[in-house]
Amino acid sequence: MYTWPHWLPLVVLTPLLGAALTPIVSLRTRHVAPWWALGMMTVTSVAAGMLILRVALEGPFSYLPGGWVRPYGIELRFDEFSASISVICLIGWLAVLYSFRYTEWLREVPKQRIPYYYALLLLNLGGMIGFVVTGDLFNLFVFLEILSLSGYALVAVSGEHIAEMAAFKYLLMGAISSLIVLFSVGILFGITGSLNMADVASRLGDTGSVAPAALALGMLTVGFMVKAALFPVHIWLPDAHSIAPSPISAVLSGLVVKLGILGMLRLYQIYYTSGIIDLFVLNQILVWLGAISIIMGAFFAVFQDDIKLMLAYSTISNIGYIVMGLGLFTNFSIIGGSVHVFNHAIIKATLFFAAGAMIYRTGYRTLSDLRGIGSSMPLTSIAISIGAISIVGIPPTAGFLCKWYIALGAFEANQPFFGFVLIFGALLIFVYYIRMVNAFYFQAPVRQEVVDATEAPASMLYPTLLLAALCLIMGVLGRIPLAFIEPAVQRLLTPLGG
Amino acid sequence: MEVYDLRPIIAPVISLVCAAMVFFLGHNKYWRRFWMLSAATLKVIIVMSMLPGSLRGVVYVFPMIEFTPGIGLGFRADALGMFFAVVSSTLWVFTTIYAIGYMKGEGQRVRFFGFFSLCVSTTVGLAFAENLLTFFIFYEMLTICTYPLVIHDETPEAFRAGRKYLVYTLTGGACILIGAVIVFDSTGTLSLGSPGILSTDIPTGTLALIFTLLIAGFAVKAGVMPLHGWLPSAMVAPTPVSALLHAVAVVKAGAFGILRTIYNVFGVDVLQEVGFTMPLAWLAAFTIIVGSLIAVFQDNLKRRLAFSTISQLSYIVLGAALLTPLAATAAIVHIANQAFPKITMFFVAGAIKKKTGKTAVHELAGIGYQMPWTMGAFTVASLSFIGMPLTAGFITKWYLSLGALESGQYWVLAVMVGSSMLNAAYFLPIIYLAFFKAPPGTTMRVSEAAPTLFIPILICAVYVLILGTTAEVVGMPFSLAEAAVHFVFGM
Numbered sequence: 003m004y005t006w007p008h009w010l011p012l013v014v015l016t017p018l019l020g021a022a023l024t025p026i027v028s029l030r031t032r033h034v035a036p037w038w039a040l041g042m043m044t045v046t047s048v049a050a051g052m053l054i055l056r057v058a059l060e061g062p063f064s065y066l067p068g069g070w071v072r073p074y075g076i077e078l079r080f081d082e083f084s085a086s087i088s089v090i091c092l093i094g095w096l097a098v099l100y101s102f103r104y105t106e107w108l109r110e111v112p113k114q115r116i117p118y119y120y121a122l123l124l125l126n127l128g129g130m131i132g133f134v135v136t137g138d139l140f141n142l143f144v145f146l147e148i149l150s151l152s153g154y155a156l157v158a159v160s161g162e163h164i165a166e167m168a169a170f171k172y173l174l175m176g177a178i179s180s181l182i183v184l185f186s187v188g189i190l191f192g193i194t195g196s197l198n199m200a201d202v203a204s205r206l207g208d209t210g211s212v213a214p215a216a217l218a219l220g221m222l223t224v225g226f227m228v229k230a231a232l233f234p235v236h237i238w239l240p241d242a243h244s245i246a247p248s249p250i251s252a253v254l255s256g257l258v259v260k261l262g263i264l265g266m267l268r269l270y271q272i273y274y275t276s277g278i279i280d281l282f283v284l285n286q287i288l289v290w291l292g293a294i295s296i297i298m299g300a301f302f303a304v305f306q307d308d309i310k311l312m313l314a315y316s317t318i319s320n321i322g323y324i325v326m327g328l329g330l331f332t333n334f335s336i337i338g339g340s341v342h343v344f345n346h347a348i349i350k351a352t353l354f355f356a357a358g359a360m361i362y363r364t365g366y367r368t369l370s371d372l373r374g375i376g377s378s379m380p381l382t383s384i385a386i387s388i389g390a391i392s393i394v395g396i397p398p399t400a401g402f403l404c405k406w407y408i409a410l411g412a413f414e415a416n417q418p419f420f421g422f423v424l425i426f427g428a429l430l431i432f433v434y435y436i437r438m439v440n441a442f443y444f445q446a447p448v449r450q451e452v453v454d455a456t457e458a459p460a461s462m463l464y465p466t467l468l469l470a471a472l473c474l475i476m477g478v479l480g481r482i483p484l485a486f487i488e489p490a491v492q493r494l495l496t497p498l499g500g
Numbered sequence: 501m502e503v504y505d506l507r508p509i510i511a512p513v514i515s516l517v518c519a520a521m522v523f524f525l526g527h528n529k530y531w532r533r534f535w536m537l538s539a540a541t542l543k544v545i546i547v548m549s550m551l552p553g554s555l556r557g558v559v560y561v562f563p564m565i566e567f568t569p570g571i572g573l574g575f576r577a578d579a580l581g582m583f584f585a586v587v588s589s590t591l592w593v594f595t596t597i598y599a600i601g602y603m604k605g606e607g608q609r610v611r612f613f614g615f616f617s618l619c620v621s622t623t624v625g626l627a628f629a630e631n632l633l634t635f636f637i638f639y640e641m642l643t644i645c646t647y648p649l650v651i652h653d654e655t656p657e658a659f660r661a662g663r664k665y666l667v668y669t670l671t672g673g674a675c676i677l678i679g680a681v682i683v684f685d686s687t688g689t690l691s692l693g694s695p696g697i698l699s700t701d702i703p704t705g706t707l708a709l710i711f712t713l714l715i716a717g718f719a720v721k722a723g724v725m726p727l728h729g730w731l732p733s734a735m736v737a738p739t740p741v742s743a744l745l746h747a748v749a750v751v752k753a754g755a756f757g758i759l760r761t762i763y764n765v766f767g768v769d770v771l772q773e774v775g776f777t778m779p780l781a782w783l784a785a786f787t788i789i790v791g792s793l794i795a796v797f798q799d800n801l802k803r804r805l806a807f808s809t810i811s812q813l814s815y816i817v818l819g820a821a822l823l824t825p826l827a828a829t830a831a832i833v834h835i836a837n838q839a840f841p842k843i844t845m846f847f848v849a850g851a852i853k854k855k856t857g858k859t860a861v862h863e864l865a866g867i868g869y870q871m872p873w874t875m876g877a878f879t880v881a882s883l884s885f886i887g888m889p890l891t892a893g894f895i896t897k898w899y900l901s902l903g904a905l906e907s908g909q910y911w912v913l914a915v916m917v918g919s920s921m922l923n924a925a926y927f928l929p930i931i932y933l934a935f936f937k938a939p940p941g942t943t944m945r946v947s948e949a950a951p952t953l954f955i956p957i958l959i960c961a962v963y964v965l966i967l968g969t970t971a972e973v974v975g976m977p978f979s980l981a982e983a984a985v986h987f988v989f990g991m
Contacts (some may be wrong), residue, residue, distance in 0.1 A: 157544070395569075396637075406681070409678070410684065413682055413685040418709075425678050427672045428674065429670055429674045433666075436647075444648065444651055445654070478565075481569070485568075490591075
């Protein structure tokens with residue numbers, strides 16, 4: 003069953019077509035839209051499951067629409083890194099479910115426009131899935147635009163007083179980075195005459211045009227780093243992620259920024275295979291930027307009172323971990339970094355879902371207002387605490403193994419300094435989560451709404467609890483993703499070291 | 501001889517279950533007491549049931565739960581771990597009874613007893629940790645679980661103390677984690693099941709880095725100066741917590757970590773070759789003397805006890821750092837010999853506070869007329885710290901001195917003598933005040949604290965005497981310490 007070749011196009015087309023059809027199916031009554039979106043995501047998830055099963059059993063495979071061989075036709079390619087669509091589907095599905103009640107509560111959104119919200123969300127998820135499975139550089143850009151544009155709109159949906167401003171800032175940075183990516187794709191096409199990634203990789207080495215290739219590499223890195231919100235191009239992230247509606251924050255913070263990282267991994271695949279440029283300098287830059295992001299993100303988070311802003315800064319910090327893992331470029335560190343793409347998505351979604359539930363019930367979003375919520379919303383508070391200890395990286399939770407591997411990579415690469423940065427960054431992160439737990443459990447309530455709050459409705463509570471449980475499960479079963487991703491990392495490293 | 505057994509994992513799990521029961525069903529005080537007491541008893545029975553085997557040289561092992569190759573949770577009850585587990589599970593019973601009595605009428609008791617049980621669970625987990633990672637996990641859990649106990653009163657002062665506690669201990673924890681990463685990177689294992697996993701093939705610089713990181717990380721909790729700052733501030737916690745923090749769980753976890761680092765991570769042979777332990781010995785000696793000097797000037801009884809703890813814990817560190825079998829025996833038995841007298845003293849301080857509301861030393865004049873038995877127990881504990889024969893403290897000082905002679909470090913004898921005198925200088929005035937400086941007209945009117953407070957005090961004081969007199973009796977913890985020493989020195 004899993005060998006059916008058409009699962010691969012299906013996994014991309016279902017959410018995209020679903021998005022296009024959402025306004026039509028919900029013409030008669032808007033209540034169809036959420037169910038429709040959920041159905042689309044269910045189909046996508048099934049397809050994703052089949053694909054992952056196949057890659058686990060058979061290794062990477064391609065799909066050539068219309069049977070056009072490369073470099074003439076387009077190509078969809080599914081390898082171990084593409085398995086990150088599992089987490090896109092999981093969080094996407096849960097975010098749709100979570101939105102059932104959350105969107106009804108958004109006062110600024112006219113009720114008859116709610117179907118558009120689901121359309122945008124599906125578009126965003128479809129864009130991400132496409133980005134991950136495409137084998138072409140130009141399609142990479144197209145999907146990047148789909149997910150970015152829908153992202154800008156989703157940030158603006160919330161209707162908070164600075165929502166338009168945050169969305170505009172995001173748009174400005176995002177549009178520039180997309181342009182940079184497009185130009186670089188153009189350069190690569192110019193020097194190799196191909197847009198297919200595998201093809202570009204094999205031709206790039208023979209062209210001998212080192213300078214344009216280096217320029218393209220640098221620009222692509224910058225472009226993807228803006229999307230990933232690495233220091234110093236992170237400035238759009240805190241506002242956008244904290245202002246967006248909570249399910250969207252989970253998607254943006256857990257998934258969308260990760261696509262910058264996946265873009266980097268694709269770039270590495272091309273450049274390492276071709277061997278045209280020694281990437282040592284780039285790696286060093288990435289490690290340093292990663293280290294700065296870790297410390298800076300954590301440092302800013304410590305001083306936030308707004309719970310979602312705090313989580314947004316923590317995302318910058320965690321992106322720093324992943325980029326540092328890539329930049330260290332050892333077996334352990336890349337495995338750790340790529341698995342953290344997956345684990346951080348789960349953890350951050352847990353945190354945003356739980357924070358969203360609290361905001362939904364009380365209307366407050368700062369730690370000083372939410373004091374004492376641990377006794378009125380116990381399950382949500384437990385979920386957010388589990389998320390917190392996972393993101394700090396306390397074993398045996400999901401965050402631990404990745405950080406352990408990245409730290410091990412730092413020592414393996416003989417750069418122990420970064421091992422220290424990593425662990426002391428984790429310590430700083432701990433500080434701000436302690437503040438949160440303190441406020442929730444150990445300080446007396448100051449707001450009547452907090453005292454009167456009850457647990458969020460089931461469609462919000464159960465996704466949160468499920469994700470919190472996954473934070474623990476992924477820690478105990480951590481070896482499964484680590485072992486899964488290892489062949490891909492081996493292939494990535496082989497051309498370099500032999 | 502290694503035997504697969506469930507008990508090394510059941511022992512920590514019991515208190516974990518107990519904590520869960522307290523959190524979910526603990527709103528009824530009778531149920532809460534039932535769970536606390538039955539878990540404490542059950543735990544002692546299980547730990548004790550392993551004692552005969554351990555004394556015969558059996559090591560109970562629970563196979564590792566691997567997260568990923570080489571990294572996972574493993575449990576192993578060797579002699580050293582058993583010693584620590586026996587001490588902490590025995591003391592847990594008394595502390596539980598005492599805490600039930602002490603916390604009557606205080607707020608947030610469900611939270612208090614829940615985290616209290618978690619602390620003990622993690623302490624026994626520490627004792628049975630098979631590898632450095634398991635050790636680290638429980639070490640950090642212990643930090644997290646004691647935090648709610650430190651800030652129990654929820655006053656600004658308590659929050660300040662809690663923050664300080666976290667800053668110190670979490671930084672220490674981070675150092676340990678980095679150390680563990682480097683150990684894994686150098687050797688490919690984290691096991692604590694052999695007498696040393698590092699070898700001198702590893703560059704000396706790396707070894708020094710590992711040693712510094714691990715020892716510094718553990719020394720924070722063990723209160724070695726200059727890393728002791730959190731300990732006196734954490735005194736704002738309720739007295740059973742202070743007893744737990746200062747005598748049983750937290751500080752001993754640090755000291756135990758130092759023992760594990762020296763004996764099981766490095767191994768005596770490697771350390772003798774590279775000679776890292778002498779600076780540690782000097783630091784410990786400094787802490788012993790300076791901690792006592794500061795204690796002399798404290799008027800708050802609990803603060804005086806806190807500085808005494810700082811001073812006493814460094815006996816363990818000093819003993820371990822001397823790297824001779826006799827000094828090692830002293831270091832290991834001092835885990836018990838410090839715990840029982842110190843917990844007695846904290847119980848006394850708490851009982852006095854509950855009964856009379858007095859917390860300062862100068863207020864204690866004549867208290868011996870009102871609480872003669874309590875102050876009698878305090879006297880026994882004091883004599884133990886001074887090092888009187890027949891009490892527990894004598895055994896430590898005797899073996900530590902022998903160990904110092906064995907290693908040729910004669911200056912340690914001077915430290916021992918100086919420390920004994922300083923101990924006398926800050927404990928004897930309290931006893932003198934209590935019995936001989938009663939305000940004129942004080943008559944003998946015995947009114948001891950409630951039995952739940954009073955009985956644990958007496959039992960612990962009796963234990964101090966038992967530990968001091970029965971060292972050579974077969975089956976007492978002392979022989980466990982000897983077994984542990986035989987293992988690490990390969991004798």
